[in-house]
Amino acid sequence: MEQYLELLFKDYTLQIITVGTAVLGALCGVLGSFAVLRKQSLLGDAISHASLPGIALVFLILGVKDNNGLLLGALASGLISAVFIKGIISKTHLKSDTALGIVLSTFFGFGMLLLTYIQKLPNANQSGLEKYLFGQAATLLASDVWLMVAITTISVAIVLLFWKEFKIVLFDADYTLTLGFNVKWVDTLITSLIVVAIIMGLQTVGVVLMSAMLLAPAAAARQWTNSLATMVFLAGLFGAISGVVGTAISASANHLATGPVIVLIATGFVVFSFVFSPIRGLLxxxxxxxxxxxxxxxxxxxxxxxxxxxxxxxxxxxxxxxxxxxxxxxxxxxxxxxxxxxxxxxxxxxxxxxxxxxxxxxxxxxxxxx
CATH class of the missing domain: 1.10.10.10 (Winged helix-like DNA-binding domain superfamily/Winged helix DNA-binding domain)
Incomplete structure (x- = not known):
């Protein structure tokens, strides 16, 4: 730990990665709380996997790897998948878990098909798209982290601004309608924020593990409290700590990918909370x-x-x-x-x-x- 702290004060790249993973973890914890309480735990998994075809299509259009362009493509694909999920639930008799499964498998299958096609192109070595599957925090730049900070600040501000509406919709959507609130609009706003958080974390954690980053801090925080405000705060704290500790472990050991380590630390919070929480802990x-x-x-x-x-x-x-x-x-x-x-x-x-x-x-x- 002493060596890591010494390295942290000297290595600018490590500072950038640490701040980036901490900010990402905090945002995922805050927004993941709403996904957990809405019983839409698979939403993060579906959207993260559904972002893959957007990444691949942007690369095919541009012909070069442009992180901002790829993330915009992932954002568009993620939003489209969210619209499909909502449409399937509202227009058919299928339940949410079925809709999420259909969208996840369809979009991810299409994305893998595009990746296979890209690998056969002459400029395939320039793509580096496989890094978006499992993430590579080492590729974070200062501009990426500043973008994360800006998105996190805006997202938290929106959550605080619409806190009352979010809270009422979470616990009693029918009552919210009687108060005159537009439930669909509020629900869409929450989903959009979750999509943005997922896309923001693809470069760091990756498509495959992003859902765990979104849900694990919130699941851990849920064990310690019955208060929404406390849960959101604890989830953000657990997510930030997971990002910092995961980065520290990854930087201190050779050949350890940062994203998976962060997810394992977040999972450790979940296991500890399930056992030792005084409210719901098994012990x-x-x-x-x-x-x-x-x-x-x-x-x-x-x-x-x-x-x-x-x-x-x-x-x-x-x-x-x-x-x-x-x-x-x-x-x-x-x-x-x-x-x-x-x-x-x-x-x-x-x-x-x-x-x-x-x-x-x-x-x-x-x-x-x-």
Whole structure:
């Protein structure tokens, strides 16, 4: 890490790549949150793959590799694919996942066909289009990064400006209609921003992995909060960190492509969040399950004790622990737990209910009878 930081302050190219991947990760995290919440996780995959024919067609028209021209072609192709997806969903009885699958396979198949044709041309060695499949962050220029910063700034400004509309459409589109908002326009605006973010990341992450870059930070952030604002912020933060850490690892090791490493770091955030999130994490769910089971055992033991005690006038009358052998739910640990909560008293081989324990058990028993 020390070597990387030292190199970062000295190497201008590394600075450019680091800023570019951080900005890309932040934008993908912010906009990916809306794709995840709209249950359109495959949208990023479909649009990124659908951008390939636009890249190939622009190269065939220009005859040379022009990054700006290729990205404009990818943007046009991505927007057209989004229109096709919306059209299939609205004009047919097909569901969104089917529409996304059809558009993805059709556009990507056409793009691969064009790439095969380009490879047979005399100027094929000038294309370098295969770099758009998996990305090559090392090709980022200062002008590319400034363009990323400008697009990110505009996109975030639009999100903040239409925050209320985006939020209402996400959670209740029908209610949005009753308020007089144009739901189709808002939906189109969100989709367009997602398309722009995907196209912006093609040069860095590539067609194949771009959907993971869009969705992984948002999926990780979703595990930590129920607030949209917090989720968007966390997703942007996770995406930016993934970009910086992925670039650092790629720069510190030989022959490691930056795009795949960034995606793996983002996936690491997802795995960590799925396990350790206090809201939805698997670990905390298991802990809660164990606690509920233990609480249930305690209450069953207390109820059994109440059955014994209620026949006596003196509720504090001691009873042999051996009496509990007829009840298989108790353990020495559960008895100590009940004592620590001041529900029972233990005296060598005897136990007795406290006043508090008697009232708790009585309430449990009355609920069971009702």
């Amino acid at each position: 905390f769910k298991q802990i809660k399950l164990w606690k509920n089971r233990n609480d249930l055992k305690l209450m069953k033991t207390l109820s059994f004790m109440y059955e014994i005690v209620k026949t006596h006038d003196n509720i504090s009358h001691p009873h042999k622990i051996q009496l509990l052998n007829n009840f298989q739910g108790y353990t020495k640990k559960s008895l100590k737990k009940l004592q620590s909560e001041d529900l029972i008293l233990l005296n060598k081989s005897n136990w007795s209910l406290t006043e508090k324990g008697y009232q708790v058990a009585k309430n449990l028993y009355s609920h069971q009878e009702s």
